[in-house]
Amino acid sequence: MAILKRDQIPTLVVIALALAAGLLMVALTGAERSNFVDSEDYIATAQMILHQGRYPDVGTLPFFRAPLYPLFLTGIWSIFGESFLIVKLFQVLLHAASAFFVMRTAEVVSRNRGVAVIAGVLFAVNPYFAFNAVSIQTEVVHTFLITFGLFTIARQLFAENISIGSAIQMGVAFGFAALCKPSALGVCFVFAAVLLFTRFRERAAWLATCASVAAMFLIILPWSFYNLATKGEFILINDASGWVLWAGNVPESLPIYVGDFPTPQAAIDYQNYVGRTLSNQQIAEFENTTGYSALSFKQREALWRAKAFEIMAADPTLTMKLFALKFYMYWKPFISGEVYSPLQVTMSVVFGIPLFLLGFWGVFTRLTDSGTKPFLWLFAAVALFTTAVHVVIVSGIRLRLPYIDPFLTVFAALALSAVFSRVATRYKWLDLGKFFNGDRQLFGQVA
Secondary structure (H helix, E strand, C coil), rough: CCCCCCHHHHHHHHHHHHHHHHHHHHHHHEEEEEEEHHHHHHHHHHHHHHHHCCCCCCCCCCCCCHHHHHHHHHHHHHHHHHHHHHHHHHHHHHHHHHHHHHHHHHHHHHHHHHHHHHHHHHCCCHHHHHHHCCCCCCCHHHHHHHHHHHHEEEEHHHHCCCCCHHHHHHHHHHHHHHCCCCHHHHHHHHHHHHHHCCCCCCCHHHHHHHHHHHHHHHHHHHHHHHHHHHHHHCCCCCCCCHHHHHHCCCCCHHHHHHHCCCCCCHHHHHHHHHHHHHHHHHHHHHHHHHHHHHHHHHHHHHHHHHHHHHHHHHHHHHHHHHHHHHHHHHCCCCCCCCCCCCHHHHHHHHHHHHHHHHHHHHHHHHCCCCCCCHHHHHHHHHHHHHHHHHHCCCCCCHHHHHHHHHHHHHHHHHHHHHHHHHHHHHCCCCHHHHHHHHHCCCCCCCC
């Protein structure tokens, strides 16, 4: 029989914890619950693909959705039937895979098995990621792809020789991630730029940078040509950017970021008012002035974008206030009581604040450590880019999670490992790093 080695046990523990956290969240939120943010569009799109064999030109909001998550739903439902429980079980598996990639990333960065295990455990039991694993939303698929991409670039940043194969894997991951959320397109360029910046003297770094970007576009372009064939225009992913810019800066969006609502339902109703009622009013105005319904997809997108810039320029003070509130919403370590239940808020406070404190402590303690500096550069670049994007458009914790929190998890693990090592040394306890780095068999050969 196969021998279970000590270094295999931590990986199995991390995966088991992630699966347990996801299944617990299924039980807490409801096996067949589907009323999450944006879920209506994804469900309707998947059902149209499944039953009518076509992709909708518009959803409940005035644009069509990026395709990967609806296709993910369609693939599952075409085999297992239209059950949300089945979708959630597959998503729990993706959450476990994401925890594995965060664990492996931490091991590459720290070269310490103990740090890797801590990072894997922190990610596995993180209530934010566990909640995303059971939501009918893009986040769990997107997080899986981003954490895989993070692992592939970590291997390149810290390897003696850069692997073109790893660069291609990174590009493929980000290509699919961009088909899930278009913001990943820019993040791939950030990853590639950091790789080139940190190892620009190596010819392989230039090749890897080009290979990763090329691989990303090779994944995206078939969808772009599908748009050309079905919509008459070459649209890279979707036509949402103009509307998203408008929705994030229209004056009526201010209460969403202030968050002063009497009940969670009131918050949801107001978000629907901005996203649907106010949007429809704006479309009616566009129809009267420009003949909105006769415009092409790109012309409509440009119209929303121009209106957004007009609104922003008309009241710079309000625009700056919205930017500040969106910055706060992006980096806030806990969710709002106006939208979520007391239990959910408590879980986010208990986990989110310590993760942020430990994560940034880990960042601070590694500022002078040349061994982890490439990862610090990557974190800083991704943080700056994604913050800038979401401050300008729309913002929220769930938009931050795939890009920022895996980094913070690794840095928090570095901080905790340092504490554990000091305590172990002082009290002569077993050193976690040495224990997990051992390659001895935990169980002997069984006949």
